[in-house]
Amino acid sequence: MSSQVIAFIGGGNMASAIIGGLLRAGLAPAQLHVVEPHAPQRDKLRAEFGLQALAAGDASLGRAGTVVWAVKPQLFAEAAAPLRAWVGGALQLSVMAGIPSASIARASGSERVVRSMPNTPALIGQGIAGLYARPAVSAEERATIEGLLAPTGQTLWVEREEDLDAVTALSGSGPAYFFFFVEAMMAAAVDMGLTAEQGRRLALATCAGAAALGLASDESPTTLRERVTSKGGTTHAAITAMQADAVDAAIRRAVLAAQKRAAELGREFG
Numbered sequence: 001m002s003s004q005v006i007a008f009i010g011g012g013n014m015a016s017a018i019i020g021g022l023l024r025a026g027l028a029p030a031q032l033h034v035v036e037p038h039a040p041q042r043d044k045l046r047a048e049f050g051l052q053a054l055a056a057g058d059a060s061l062g063r064a065g066t067v068v069w070a071v072k073p074q075l076f077a078e079a080a081a082p083l084r085a086w087v088g089g090a091l092q093l094s095v096m097a098g099i100p101s102a103s104i105a106r107a108s109g110s111e112r113v114v115r116s117m118p119n120t121p122a123l124i125g126q127g128i129a130g131l132y133a134r135p136a137v138s139a140e141e142r143a144t145i146e147g148l149l150a151p152t153g154q155t156l157w158v159e160r161e162e163d164l165d166a167v168t169a170l171s172g173s174g175p176a177y178f179f180f181f182v183e184a185m186m187a188a189a190v191d192m193g194l195t196a197e198q199g200r201r202l203a204l205a206t207c208a209g210a211a212a213l214g215l216a217s218d219e220s221p222t223t224l225r226e227r228v229t230s231k232g233g234t235t236h237a238a239i240t241a242m243q244a245d246a247v248d249a250a251i252r253r254a255v256l257a258a259q260k261r262a263a264e265l266g267r268e269f270g
């Protein structure tokens, strides 16, 4: 991978997270091509990474060994149509939610397609990306993709493509659930007379610490929760209130709604 040219179709948030990781890992900016029609976003890529993004695709894309699809699912078909002539010889990597690998194979002209579902902690090298490869992808190409995503965090392969919709619902969208929880903790902090900033610091440090404890421990999340929950104490009061509001069932319904939407996106825009 180290000498390969990588082309990004779409240079927004997710592409930037991967590009930042690749540059930190030592790739030269000249190895990265980006197609990005939005001028302010091209300016941002220049300022942040020293990259000269293209406003539209051209024959230079033919030099890419890997093409990364990082546009919104709704715009995939429109973005792919003018590029087909140049990208068909490359390994394809998609970060798009929902769009089936068969649609990417059809639109790009290459059966060598890996779908991934990263998440925004990729920006600081702490993401986790689910991966699925079509049968035409070789073991070496799987390793190429792992290398490309390594600077953004961990990877996890799934054998069934439909499982990527579940990955999307858990870890792809998951950072937003977490921040939603933190927002509610901050509002509660203000309700109790603390400042929002005090609430932010307390909530984020607590969540980061609890996640680190969960990762470092052999014990289950259930055991770790029970260890905080003294009989007749404060945590018990809070958990009882959450159970009365069926918060756990609401979370499960929310994650299933995201999975359903991922499948719909594939049907609507694939």
Ligand SMILES: NC(=O)C1=CN([C@@H]2O[C@H](COP(=O)(O)OP(=O)(O)OC[C@H]3O[C@@H](n4cnc5c(N)ncnc54)[C@H](O)[C@@H]3O)[C@@H](O)[C@H]2O)C=CC1
Binding pocket: 009, 010, 011, 012, 013, 014, 015, 035, 036, 037, 038, 041, 070, 071, 072, 073, 075, 078, 079, 080, 095, 096, 097, 117, 118, 119, 120, 172, 173
């Ligand atoms: N934001 C997130 O947390 C995650 C997003 N994704 C997926 O990543 C993809 C991109 O999402 P974001 O980076 O968040 O969106 P974004 O809006 O930041 O980036 C998309 C970029 O594509 C550009 N674009 C629009 N039309 C184009 C075209 N015809 N050709 C080339 N580029 C074009 C836009 O100007 C924009 O800069 C989506 O498919 C999404 O499902 C996946 C995992 C997590």
Ligand SMILES: O=C(O)[C@@H]1CCC=N1
Binding pocket: 097, 168, 172, 173
């Ligand atoms: O909300 C979305 O559709 C994208 C996919 C996962 C995270 N953001």
